[in-house]
Amino acid sequence: MRIPRPARRIPADAPLVTGIRVIDMLFPVARGGAAVIPGGFGTGKTVVEQSLARLSDADIVVYVGCGERGNEMADLLASFRELLDPRTGAPLMDRTVLVVNTSNMPVAARETSIQLGITIAEYFRDQGYHVALLADSTSRWAEALREISGRLEELPGEEGFPAYLASRLAGFYERAGQVTTAGRPPRRGSITVVGAVSPPGGDFSEPVTQASLRLGGTFWALDTERAHARHFPAIGWLQSYSLYVERLTPWYRARVGADWDARRAEAIGLLARERQLLDIVELVGVDALPDEDRLTLEAARLMREVFLQQHALDPVDASRPLDVQFAALRAVLAAWHGMVAALRGGATIDEATSAPALRELERIKSWTGEGIPARLDGLATRLEGLP
């Protein structure tokens, strides 16, 4: 289990599609890539991991519950027997492997649970499946390493973790990747690793988060403030990043939209601008802002509430296809452009922000049925031309 199976690696060229907007549109993870989700207590690590197990387009899911609550794993097992995989119609459990080592089980077994999970993932990868390995939480694994190392009286490193912590973590994350299988005809398989990290006190400067950061290509930083404000998923858009964006851009341009990367950059720019403006507002108050900046704040609010927030248990909005996600992103940006154009055309702030099309935009999360992308595009056209 500790020695990776041999593999002929090929570069990643497609994303793991999750149905979660902030992930798929802003911070995607490549098939065969690795993502790290650090987050303090109760910020939503388990909910994100379980949503990925339920919704992502992997062929096989290996879920490693490492040192976390037993009831969460029991719930997962029970619900996955009943929930159906939308792609195959079979129970989700048919494509899922659970490796369970809950907090009440022995530490030595915890140390191996992650290794066991990734070994099972390699077994399926080598048959040409796309596998998602979801580990919740790698911090408990690191703590098991620390405890065993302590009992062996090894020389401790940072915060009592063994000096080889970083290399063990690397040994785990490096087993992610896309490969061609040895059989004839050769097929493609992949392992995408998503590791949750539970930094004590939500402090990302601790050793496990820092070591993981260097290994994952995507970083979904869960933000305690967002979680407290019930903004879910609490993925902080200013701290998070994806190093795969450049490599995945051709895929997105071909499958999602030729201007995907441009729209993505625009959305991230809007959110970054909001942060700057909020800093100013804190000092001088919102009334001191020029009207156009106030519209930027309003557009950013729409971006957060209409696009980024996505309730994991919402029956219609929990997972959206990529074309719907991208149309929603374009609609919110259209609202921004439309409000600014209205202002420049002589409208007041109140007029620019009270158009009925804007209220309609705020309700798109409940839209169901066919043809949503086209309906969203229609709405975007109206938003662009606000009176």
Ligand SMILES: Nc1ncnc2c1ncn2[C@@H]1O[C@H](COP(=O)(O)OP(=O)(O)OP(=O)(O)O)[C@@H](O)[C@H]1O
């Ligand atoms: N995407 C989401 N949509 C809706 N609610 C969410 C979402 N993410 C988290 N929550 C809410 O936050 C609560 C805590 O989430 P979760 O158990 O995933 O946190 P955690 O980071 O795993 O915590 P711990 O550190 O205790 O393991 C959930 O019970 C749920 O109410």
Ligand SMILES: [Mg+2]
């Ligand atoms: Mg948890």
